Amino acid sequence: MNVRLEIEGRVGHLLIDRADKRNAFDMAMWEALPGLLDEAAANPDLRLVVVRAAEPDGAFCAGADIRELLANKDDAGWRAANQRAINRVQYELARHPLPTLAFIEGDCIGGGCGIALACDLRVATDRARFGITPAKLGLVYPLHDVKLLTDLVGPGQAKRILYTGGLLSAEEALRIGLVETIAHDPATLIEQLLAASPHSIRETKRFVRRVLDGQAEDDADTLRIFAEAFTGPDFLEGTSAFVEKRKPEFGK
Structure with a gap:
């Protein structure tokens, strides 16, 4: 599976495992994620869900699979189903009963940034880069995710990020409130949450x-x-x- 849940003690690790495509999400991954979130919620031993790349030192998520989008751009039914799948993931992740933490080691772009925004907390390494790029593709970011972004960084910074589609370093993301901390791993914050x-x-x-x-x-x-x-x-x-x-x- 390109996305899966692995249990480690009281922590569920939601792993994005498509390194050959920079962890870009295709339709199958969007559709699989709600079931994994439900599985984590139903596990009485879990206290925390960490969303991260399966392969360290690579991309967190490069966003939606652009090749798949292009291949289906003329299929209105597929586009509607894809939109529903993405919106469902974002809505359910943002409202998951367990605390959620995104650990971002590399590029966190577009829909990947949306996944991070839907988590309660974000820890980035100094290698991480952030960007929301629909303006470079002639697309529009979902309103739900625009609200998640605006709630974190305010309307001015949200507009700058969305209008330009530019990339932000981990340091700038920390400065504007897009991430909560920069660390080489999330162990300290995980320990504090579990305590x-x-x-x-x-x-x-x-x-x-x-x-x-x-x-x-x-x-x-x-x-x-x-x-x-x-x-x-x-x-x-x-x-x-x-x-x-x-x-x-x-x-x-």
Whole structure:
């Protein structure tokens, strides 16, 4: 499979494995990804999903398979199915119940950048480059992904990235907020995420999504989630560990 899920302890690695095509996504890969995301969500042992290239030191993802797009450009049915497949991946990845982290070692272009944008966090090596290039191809980036980009970097930077189609270094991506950190591997951040309360991360992720989708005030559901946390096992363990001056050991 050109995209697959491998389990390592409490971490699911979603591996992009098409190095001969710079990990460009074809239709089969877009269609396979939702099932892998569902598999990760259904695994009770997983606490985190990391999206990365299977081969180190190569491209993260060069975007959509342009040759496949050209071969099917006159097939309206195929184009519509391809759009649905891409939109489904982006929507479901952005709303996955587990925290998600993109580890970007090389080029992260077009649809590949979209995949990274849909993750909660992005760690890049100093080799990484970022670009969203539809303006160079006469295409238009999906609105959902434009919003993901704008939420991260603001409208001005989003317009610059989209209008020019130019490539950004890892350092510039960090400066404008496109990535959260530059590191040679994501181990430190993974360790920090696994050490935190899974309940806190899960509910905070949902709250952030509500804010990004336009909610600005508490409702009955958010007030309930806040209040019930004080009676949950993670609060008991976290506070006990604090008093006892030890690291908390949270459950699943």
